[in-house]
Amino acid sequence: MTRARSFKIKEYALDKALVNNLYNDYYTKDLWPVVYILSCTQKMEAYVGETTDLFARMDAHLRDERKNLPTLHIISGSNFNKSVTLNIEANLIRYMAGDKQYKLLNANLGLANHNFYGKEKYEHQFFEIWKGLKDKKIVKNSLNFIGNLDVFKYSPYKSLSPDQRYSLLCIMKSLISEEVKTTVIEGGAGTGKSVLAVFLFKLLKTNIEDISLNDFGESEAEFIKTVYALKERYPEPKMALVVPVSSFRDTLQKVFGQVEGLEGTMVVGPTDITKDEFDIVVVDEAHRLHQIKGIGTSHRTFSDGCRRLDLDPEIHTELDWMLKQSERRLLFYDKNQSIRLSDVADKCFEDLQQLSSTNTLQLKSQLRCKGGTDYVKYVHDLMNNSFRHNRKLFRAKKYSFLLFDSLKDMIDQIKLRDKEKGLARLVAGYSWRWVSRKNPKLFDIEIEGIFLRWNSATKNWINSPNAINEVGCIHTSQGYDLNYCGVIFGHEISYDEEKDEIIILKKNYADRNGKAGVFDPARLKRYIINIYMTLLQRGIDGTYIYVCDEKLKKYLKKHIPVSNTNRRKENYNKPVVKFAPNKNAVPFYDLTITAGQLIPQKREKVDWLILPEGERKPGKDTFACKVIGEPTNKKIPHGSICLFKWKPDGKEFNTPTTYIKTLYLDGDGEIIKSTE
Numbered sequence: 001m002t003r004a005r006s007f008k009i010k011e012y013a014l015d016k017a018l019v020n021n022l023y024n025d026y027y028t029k030d031l032w033p034v035v036y037i038l039s040c041t042q043k044m045e046a047y048v049g050e051t052t053d054l055f056a057r058m059d060a061h062l063r064d065e066r067k068n069l070p071t072l073h074i075i076s077g078s079n080f081n082k083s084v085t086l087n088i089e090a091n092l093i094r095y096m097a098g099d100k101q102y103k104l105l106n107a108n109l110g111l112a113n114h115n116f117y118g119k120e121k122y123e124h125q126f127f128e129i130w131k132g133l134k135d136k137k138i139v140k141n142s143l144n145f146i147g148n149l150d151v152f153k154y155s156p157y158k159s160l161s162p163d164q165r166y167s168l169l170c171i172m173k174s175l176i177s178e179e180v181k182t183t184v185i186e187g188g189a190g191t192g193k194s195v196l197a198v199f200l201f202k203l204l205k206t207n208i209e210d211i212s213l214n215d216f217g218e219s220e221a222e223f224i225k226t227v228y229a230l231k232e233r234y235p236e237p238k239m240a241l242v243v244p245v246s247s248f249r250d251t252l253q254k255v256f257g258q259v260e261g262l263e264g265t266m267v268v269g270p271t272d273i274t275k276d277e278f279d280i281v282v283v284d285e286a287h288r289l290h291q292i293k294g295i296g297t298s299h300r301t302f303s304d305g306c307r308r309l310d311l312d313p314e315i316h317t318e319l320d321w322m323l324k325q326s327e328r329r330l331l332f333y334d335k336n337q338s339i340r341l342s343d344v345a346d347k348c349f350e351d352l353q354q355l356s357s358t359n360t361l362q363l364k365s366q367l368r369c370k371g372g373t374d375y376v377k378y379v380h381d382l383m384n385n386s387f388r389h390n391r392k393l394f395r396a397k398k399y400s401f402l403l404f405d406s407l408k409d410m411i412d413q414i415k416l417r418d419k420e421k422g423l424a425r426l427v428a429g430y431s432w433r434w435v436s437r438k439n440p441k442l443f444d445i446e447i448e449g450i451f452l453r454w455n456s457a458t459k460n461w462i463n464s465p466n467a468i469n470e471v472g473c474i475h476t477s478q479g480y481d482l483n484y485c486g487v488i489f490g491h492e493i494s495y496d497e498e499k500d501e502i503i504i505l506k507k508n509y510a511d512r513n514g515k516a517g518v519f520d521p522a523r524l525k526r527y528i529i530n531i532y533m534t535l536l537q538r539g540i541d542g543t544y545i546y547v548c549d550e551k552l553k554k555y556l557k558k559h560i561p562v563s564n565t566n567r568r569k570e571n572y573n574k575p576v577v578k579f580a581p582n583k584n585a586v587p588f589y590d591l592t593i594t595a596g597q598l599i600p601q602k603r604e605k606v607d608w609l610i611l612p613e614g615e616r617k618p619g620k621d622t623f624a625c626k627v628i629g630e631p632t633n634k635k636i637p638h639g640s641i642c643l644f645k646w647k648p649d650g651k652e653f654n655t656p657t658t659y660i661k662t663l664y665l666d667g668d669g670e671i672i673k674s675t676e
Contacts, residue, residue, distance in 0.1 A: 006125065007077035009132045014038060014072045018058055027076035028054045033085040034076045035092065037138060038069035039102055045069060046102035046138075050089040052082065069105075073138065075129060090159065091126050097259070098152035101140045105260060106157065148422045150463070153481055154194055154255045156202035163365040164196050171200065172226045174359045175280065175328055176233045181357040182323070184286075184331045184349065188376060189537035190368030193332040194479065197241060197284050198255065198262075200330070204230070204237055204280070205261040237279040241267045242322065244288035248479035250459040252284070270318040273325045274305040281326035285479060286333040287343060289318040294341030294517040317344045319352070336380075337534050339474055339527050340511075341518045368481055368540055371399035379536045382559055383529050385501045393561055400484070400542030403553075403560040407447050410486050410546045413563070417484040417542070418468050424484035425462060426452070427472040427535050429528065430511035431490020431548070445471060447488070447548060474531045477538055485539035488546050493528060495551040502552065504528050585610045586618045586643065589625045609641075621646045622660070 012021055022028045031052055038061065039046040047066055051057040054074065061067060075088065097104045133139045146152050160168060167185055174180040187193045208231050241256075243249035249267055257264035270289060273281060283289065292313050295302055306313035309324055322329050335346050353360050366373045371394070378394040381387050394401055404410035411426065418424035432445045436453045443451040452471050457464040461476040471488065492508040495501070504525045509515050518524045536543055545560060547553035588609040609624045624643050643660040 006079055007075060007129060007132075009129075009136065010074050010076075011136070012072045012074065014058065014061065014067065014070050016062070018062075018072070019055060022054060022058070025074070025076070027080075028074065032076060033080050033082050034074055035085050035088045036075065037073045037092070037133075038066055039071045039073070039138065040069045041071070043068075044102050045105055046096065047105045048089055048092045048096060050085040066105075073133075073136070077125075079125075087123070088126060088129065090157075091123075092129075093157045094152065094155060095130065095143060095146050096139060097155050097157045098146040098149050099139045099141050100151070100258065101138070103260070104157075144421070148483070150251050150460075151255050151258045154198050154252065156195075156199045156259060158195070158199075160196070160199065161192060161365045161367055163363050164192050164199075167196060167361045167363060168200065168203075169223060169226060170359065170361050171330060172230045174330075176226070176229050179357060180359045181327075182329050182331065182352060182355070183359045183361065184333055184353055185361045185363060186333055187363030188334055188336060188366075189534055190366050190376070190481075191363040192365070192367040193334075193363060194252070194284050195367075196363070197282050197330075197332060198252070198259075200282065201239065201241060201256075201262060201266065202259060203227070204234060204239065234279060238277075239266060239280045239282070240273065240278050242270055242273060242281060242283040243267060243285060243479075244270055244283075244290070244318070245285055245475070245478055247459045247461060247476050248285065251480075254460075270321060271301060271305050273321050274308045276325070278326045279328065281322050281329045283322055283329065283331045285337070286319070286331040286349075287335055287338045288478075289322070289344045290342050291317040291344050291348075292342075294513065296342070296513040298342075317348060319344045319348055323352075336530055337478065339478075339531050339534070340514050341523070341527070342513065369399065369537060370541055371396045371401065375399060375401065376537060379533055382556070383502065383533050383536075387559060391559065393559065395561065398541075400544075401560060402542075402563040403545045403547070403556055404563045405553075407450055407488070407546045409563065410544050411450070413544060414484060414486040415468060421483045421541070423462070423482050424486070425467055425472055425477070425482050426470070426486045426488065427474075427477050427538065428488035429490040429492060429531060429535075430473055430514060431492045431508055433510045445488075447546075474534060478534055480538065481540055482538045483540050484542045484544065485535065486544040486546070487532070487535045489532065489548060489552060489556075491548050493532070493552060494549045495555040497551065497555075502529065502555075583617055587623045588641075589623060618643070619645075 010025065012018055026032075027034055031054075033050065033052045034054055035048070035050045036054065036057075037046055037048055045068075047069055049057065058072070061069075077084075080088075093104065093106050096102065097106075127143065130139065130143055171183055171185070174183040185193065185196070208228065241252065243252055246269065249269060253264040253267040256262040256267050290298070290302060292299065292302055302318075303313040305318070305321060306316055309321060311320060311324070319331075322331070331349075333349060335349070338344075338346070352358055364373070366376055369375055371378075375394060375396065381391075404413075414424045414426055428445070432454070434444055434454045435442045436444050436456070440453075440456065442453075444454045445452040453469075455461040455464070455470050455472045455476045456466060458476060461467055461470075461472055462480045462482070477485075490508065492505050492510075494503050494505055496503045502525075504521065506515060506521070506524060509524070509528065514527065515524055518527070536545075544563070545556065547556055585608045611618065622643060622645050624641055626641050642662050645658040645660055
């Protein structure tokens with residue numbers, strides 16, 4: 001099914017003859033809203049913009065620094081309006097920044113992402129626009145590929161949530177206030193703390209004339225006023241982003257290095273703060289700042305840092321370093337992600353928040369997990385035994401939350417999801433010693449005859465070449481987004497049926513630094529529960545669980561749907577459903593259809609797919625197969641199995657077809673739901 005494009009991409013030279021050339025274009029001549037890209041292939045630089053008066057805009061660019069970008073591409077369409085072009089511009093800036101074909105010169109912040117009539121239709125159209133740009137070699141990577149990149153996930157070129165926008169306004173007001181010295185921004189996993197931190201840096205490092213606040217609605221005037229005041233207060237601020245988790249710090253350094261106006265050297269570790277003073281210090285994952293208790297092999301480094309500032313290492317913490325070395329500081333904090341005794345105690349943050357010079361903000365919106373705040377609340381209640389007996393199982397249309405009896409089945413599903421969408425990983429609690437660290441030939445984990453190794457990379461393990469075949473721990477996954485996360489509950493966590501609560505078996509906990517100096521069982525339990533709650537909130541599209549301890553598995557099975565792949569043996573005794581061709585079953589061809597054209601290619605073999613009871617009779621002209629390729633319509637995801645209908649002219653391969661619906665199958669090949 002080939003669709004005529006509802007837009008055009010035209011190329012011009014940015015020169016004095018441009019105005020005359022534009023008069024020959026219907027949309028620019030009649031002042032329709034358009035999107036444009038200026039580029040220079042020699043320097044590989046580009047700039048994205050939108051306007052309703054391209055004549056005036058190009059005249060301005062011929063007189064400013066954009067004149068050094070000699071090639072102009074205009075994207076126009078009969079269904080474009082101002083909301084549409086703002087949306088296309090915002091998406092182009094976001095994805096081109098991640099694509100890295102060109103160095104993007106845009107400094108725009110506050111990109112428009114508001115709702116408008118028919119927005120979903122126009123977002124589908126963006127896929128086609130991107131494909132058109134790929135054909136012209138302006139971009140090189142697919143949208144799916146870019147969406148998995150860290151530079152895209154943590155890019156400042158994106159719209160903030162209402163939660164984040166309000167917090168940003170409050171943060172700016174705190175920075176220009178004479179009374180407020182410290183701002184604590186509390187937020188759970190996936191509430192966008194890291195994105196807000198990067199956005200703030202970009203804001204403070206961007207010229208005032210390059211800042212767009214179109215997306216701030218009724219608060220726009222207040223934002224503009226506050227931004228001007230902030231720029232006046234800090235025209236060239238000396239800043240540092242402190243990231244205590246070394247693996248995540250390495251990732252953000254790379255992100256900063258790829259954003260215009262930012263540098264990787266702006267992202268530092270806590271010890272670096274002891275060597276200089278700053279106007280503003282921003283701390284991401286502030287709950288992972290250290291104190292000397294339980295610090296293990298980092299004892300000397302910590303003590304040297306304290307003495308450099310004339311502080312007593314037995315009394316003071318890395319939080320004190322931040323307070324002493326900065327005029328203003330912003331602390332992104334979540335006490336539920338503190339996982340070791342060496343982390344700064346909650347009381348230190350609580351005491352700081354009681355000061356009149358401290359302002360506290362809350363981030364509540366769930367931006368990572370498609371299960372939303374309901375899933376986050378469910379996980380919290382699950383791990384803290386807060387369920388009532390009549391609590392319904394958590395189910396969500398856009399989120400997969402399953403427990404597996406077979407580790408092999410869960411690994412197979414994670415690898416399948418990784419092939420389909422990327423960034424699917426196995427993680428686990430620290431129940432096995434890391435013996436492969438010294439001898440890479442050894443295995444660390446053995447379950448059900450399956451041998452696995454811990455992460456071979458300590459920095460940016462999520463994106464390392466062999467990550468799909470390894471198991472990550474809390475230290476290599478905290479702060480990261482995954483599309484699917486398979487969590488292995490180890491032997492250190494169990495369940496007491498009499499007390500009706502989760503318990504910890506300290507002897508089975510293999511993280512020596514994690515339990516060093518922890519004599520209170522309740523405290524160790526809190527750290528380990530926090531680890532699992534953090535791991536359970538890594539997945540954007542889904543979380544899979546395997547449990548080593550039988551007692552804990554029995555408890556979790558009451559509250560987590562069990563994967564159908566686990567019930568294969570049970571299904572052997574079920575009556576076999578007889579299929580009737582073209583009545584309750586359709587032919588399933590082992591072929592692929594390109595999502596952009598919906599034209600089936602060479603057929604290899606055929607099977608039959610039984611439709612669920614209650615489905616309408618398919619008819620002789622209906623068949624099923626897998627769709628491969630980047631979709632033009634979000635209804636047809638890459639790798640999905642869909643129903644199609646032959647065109648009246650044929651039942652022949654290499655002829656167009658009509659899409660009917662997408663089918664969702666479980667591990668046994670049974671259809672569990674469908675989407676029209």
